[in-house]
Amino acid sequence: MTGTSLIRIGTRGSRLALAQAHEVRDRLMAAHGLPAEAFEIVVLSTAGDRIQDRPLSEVGGKGLFTQEIEESLLEGRIDLAVHSSKDMATQVPDGLALTAYLPREDVRDVFIGRRVETIADLPLGARVGSASLRRQALLRRLRPDLDLVIFRGNVQTRLAKLAAGEVEGTLLALAGLKRLGNEAAATEFLDAASFPPAPGQGAICIEARAGDARTDALAAAIDDADTHAVLKAERAFLAVLDGSCRTPIAAHGTLNGDRFRFHGMILTPDGTRMHETHIEGERGEAKELAEDAALRLVAEAGAAFFEDWKR
Structure with a gap:
């Protein structure tokens, strides 16, 4: 692709x-033989970045x-948007589409301790910071004695708060640390089977105007087919459950050749109740299998389980 605009x-x-x-x-440059000067990185401030003193569930959820x-995309002020997939709402605005995914990074969460290396080594009643209801709920299942507090801010802000002694530990996505060259900050790597990730965790997605032939051609060249198929399934699972920042939901899909495996989990925010399911099938059925997994959890947990989340 050699356009000059x-x-x-x-x-x-x-x-x-x-x-x-x-x-x-950089991937677009390599795929299309374009120089860095063909691109402009446009930095936009979002409400989620500006509001740091409250949980997302209190001020609007993932769309923040x-x-x-997305407004800039719709108004034509930018051509492509780059997001962390786990930040995306289950439905994108009319006129937009998620057109590509980069190869997925490590999906695991990590614990970062100030004075101890593992969650098990934390003293009784230790304060741990996390902004994620999923991480909080999973952590409460492991250590119901801990004092969990809301911990907002970017990676550097959270690590600075930890170093200052505001908490004894925090949980972060390993993918983000690796992209920042800061993997060494992790003191414990949490197994994805017992501490499953958020839907979309570790994957970068590209959003563009739906049906825009120019940006479709750009993005198609760097789309990772396996990640795209798995993320489509994980987002379908989330959509069935009407997932939001009020609902602790975990999902992890993997592909091994033409075989798709999926692990889905729902929890109450206090971690006392949990339902999970594992399902496997053909790659071409990944989305439908994930939707079926969500329906199984709905049937198993019962309507009251989901109503409790909304109170």
Whole structure:
């Protein structure tokens, strides 16, 4: 692709978001033989970045990290948007589409301790910070004695708060640490089978205007087919459960050749109740299998389980 018009890539302004946007740009440069000057990284402030003193569930949920960027796409001020897939709402606005996914990074969460290396070694009643209801619920299942507090901010902010002694530990996505070259900060790597990730965790997605032939051609060249298939399934699972920032939901799909395996989990925020399911089938049925997994959990847990989340 050799067009001369500038390709504007929209992103949030954190170090991690910028690293992801530059990775997308670099892959597009390599795929299409374009120079860096053919691209502009457009930094956009989102409500999720500005509001740091409250849980996302109290101020609007996942859309807080995407609304301004999606408005810029719809208004033609940017051509592509780069997001962390786990930040995306289950439905994108009319006129937009998720067109590509980069190869997925390690999906695991990690624990970062201030004075101890593992969750098991934390003293009784230790304070641990996390902004994720899923991580909080899973952690409460492991250590119901811990004092869990809301921990907002980008990776650097959270690590600084930890170092300052505001908490004794925190949980972060390994993928983000690796993209920032900060994997060494992790003191314990949590097994994805027992501590499953958020839907979409570890995957960078590209959003564009639906049906835009120019951006479709750009993105298609760097789309990872396996990641795309798995993320489509995980998002379908989330959509059936009407997932939001009020609902602790975990999902992890994997492909091994033409075989698709899926692990889905729902929890109450206090971690006292949990339902999970494992399902396997053909690659071409991945989305339907994930939807079936969600329906199984709904049937098993009962309607009251989901109503409790909303109170």
